[in-house]
Amino acid sequence: MSLLEDGLPMAVPAAGLPARVRIHEVGARDGLQNEKAVVPVEIKAEFIRRLAQAGLTTIEATSFVHPKWVPQLADAEQLVPLLDGVDAELPVLVPNERGLDRAIALGVRRIAVFGSATETFAQRNLNRTVEESLAMFQPVVARAREAGLHVRGYLSMCFGDPWEGPVPVSQVVSVAHRLMELGCDELSLGDTIGVATPGHVRQLLTRLGEAGVPTERLAVHFHDTYGQALANTLAALEHGVTCVDASAGGLGGCPYAKSATGNLATEDLVWMLHGLGIETGVDLGRLTATSVWMAAHLGRPSPSRTVRALSQKES
Amino acid sequence: MSLLEDGLPMAVPAAGLPARVRIHEVGARDGLQNEKAVVPVEIKAEFIRRLAQAGLTTIEATSFVHPKWVPQLADAEQLVPLLDGVDAELPVLVPNERGLDRAIALGVRRIAVFGSATETFAQRNLNRTVEESLAMFQPVVARAREAGLHVRGYLSMCFGDPWEGPVPVSQVVSVAHRLMELGCDELSLGDTIGVATPGHVRQLLTRLGEAGVPTERLAVHFHDTYGQALANTLAALEHGVTCVDASAGGLGGCPYAKSATGNLATEDLVWMLHGLGIETGVDLGRLTATSVWMAAHLGRPSPSRTVRALSQKES
Structure with missing residues (x-):
């Protein structure tokens, strides 16, 4: 039996919510970067292709950082050409001008910089200091x-930091404002260690609005640690x-061992959004099948509760 | 390092939420009833004692159903006397008059009946039919x-049913109303298969209010399947x-195998409530330690994300 075929999740809209949400899929980058296994480049390309076929329109593909720091993504140069013809926006991370040069040379149309x-x-x-990093991002x-x-x-680290503890909202607003002033088209607010709670989220969003950062240019990026x-x-x-960031299958967080710091699973997000009658363009069944396929390559089940529930129904 | 000692979760209240929430702890009953392992009665008593010491004030202890149906709780008669002196309300499930007689004979002060x-x-x-079950509960x-x-x-099955699919709200309101008319002091709305989403929850609560069921007599009982x-x-x-039902450590849901239908984990709930500045009376560190202790008895890690995150910090 497949619950999806039975009309679940049942769509019951709630007042005051958007009609449509764009999912910024980070599994191939933020997810795989935090997995122990290094996935072959052909598998990564196939993963991204399947994510696009499942209806995701923005799929962060990889990162042009130095391979020494992120060996899992050392194949960025090989991966991007394999994605020719994939029908989705495929942003890549670049830390500096050298990374930008490499991305532009490959025809990339969207980049992301990552501040703290x-x-x-x-x-x-x-x-670098926060100030030095902003100076690096400027050009x-x-x-x-x-x-x-x-x-x-x-x-x-918009909510808490493992070394500094709770992070003052004023400090987050200040750096956020600076990043927007540099010319960023959108800003993704990261709860990198997963400690945020809903009142804290509301408070930060309210304060950013008061500081003149338009809500329509914000995305949220939550980790499911707690x-x-x-x-x-x-x-x-x-x-x-x-705009909500999520990782297919909850990639990047291991359900068993020491690291439980995974991203919000895209499937759990889509279940909620579709249950709220919010359009995403995503085919939840195809997305789940893609995450099951990737989990097999990684040799362990997905930490996404929705993937586990739906895939056990199918078996 | 313990994040709890660093003032996390940071309390940031949000407008429109209650100042205090009572947690109805169901780990010892709904949790253990759905675990494969049968836990010795002394361990159950110690579990409940530790939950009370962690600040939980309502701890569902066991069920007086026929042992043939729920062998995990066949020791109800032995368990209740072991709980003398535990400083908490300790409700028990009773399906019928015979169960009620057994509970009253043991000095139980709170019972629960379970309708569908x-x-x-x-x-x-x-x-039984729904009607026949209500007739059974009446006396x-x-x-x-x-x-x-x-x-x-x-x-x-207030939101979906594995055989019937989505459940019409009018049907839920009707049975809920009948249960309140029988004389129930409170009513716990169960999403037994975990398919609800927030708009559906709002809709059911609104319709129950319109039907004259007071919100202050309602509890919610969510499973985290999706x-x-x-x-x-x-x-x-x-x-x-x-009033929110939850299960210490997410007991009742196995993170690995076929059954992923666990209750909301009390620790994940407490993290959110404390992050919202909502009082619970619960000591999250002590509660987590209790769930880690119980997980060791069950021979597998807790499926609660908060338990996993906090216990890996302590190790």
Whole structure:
């Protein structure tokens, strides 16, 4: 029996929510970057192709950081040409001008830079102060926009930081505002360690609005470390956010071992959105089948509850 | 490092939510009843004692159904006397007058009856029509109230049913209303197969209010099969519900195998409530330690994301 065929999730719209949400799929990048296994480049390309066929329209493909830092994505140069003809936007991460040059040379149309709301994470992730990292992004964003590229800014540690604890909202608003001033087209607010709760989400979104950052240019990026990602997403939708980051199958978080820091699973998100009557364009059955297929390559079941529930029904 | 000691979750209240929520802990009953392993009665008593010490004030202890149906809880008669002196309300499930007699003989002060919103589940779970089951509960509730007992009504399959698919709201409201008319002090709305989404929750609560069922006598009972339980809980809190059912450590749902139909984990719930500045009286560290201890007895890790995240920090 497949519950999907029985008309579930049943669509019951709720007042005050958007009619349509764009999902920014990060499984191939944020997901695979945090998996132990290094996935062959052909499998990555096939994964992205299947995600597009499942109806995802924005699929972050890879990262042009130095291979030394992220060996899982060292094949970025090989991957991008394999994605010719995939019917989706395929943004890539670039940390600096050298990364931008490599992306532009490959014909990439969308890039993302990744900033930090906290000094400790800026030092650990970028080996720079927050100020120095913004200075590094400035020419990247400027040149990307000159070249007609769409630029996303990521802001990590918007709610809590493993070294600094709770992060003051004023500090997040300040860095967010700076990233938008650099010329980012959209800004993704990251709860990198998954500690946010819905009131905190509302507070940050309200304060960003007061500071002049338009809600329609914001995305939310929740990790499900404490099981809060979907409740936080609901709070963001209630505030008017219409772009949500998620990772197919919850890639990037292992359900068993030491790392439980996975992204919100796209399937769990789609179940909620479709249950709320919100359009996504995604075929949940095809998406789930893709995550089951990828889980087989990784040699372990998906941590997504929706994937587990639907795939056990199919078996 | 313990994030709990670092002031996380950070309390950021949100407008329109209750100041305090009572958690109805179901791990010892709904949880253990759905675990393969039969836990020794002394371990169950110690589990309940530790849950009370962690600050839980209502802990469903066991069920007086026939042992043939639920062998995991066949020791109800032995368990209740072991709980003397536990500082919490300790309701037990009773299906019929014989169960009520056994409970009263043991000095139990709170009972629960369990109805179904759908005919198929009433037949499978109670071997009766919905109407016949209400007729069976009538003398149970009446006699329990005469004896001064608090009576909870459970209503299963309020959102979807594995055989019937989506369940019409009018049907749920009708059975809910009948259970309240019988004299139940509170009514717990069960999403037994975890298919609800937040708009559906709001709709059912609104319709129950319109039908004259007071929100302050309602509890919500979500299963996390599709990862929706906490988002659904948020929707219920926004509607004014102040009693939430949850299972310590997410007991009752196996993270690996065929059954992924666990209850909302109490720890994930407490993380959200405390993050929202909502009082629960629960010590999250002690509760997590209790779930880790119980997981060791069951021989597998807890499916609660909060338990996994906090316990890996402590190790």
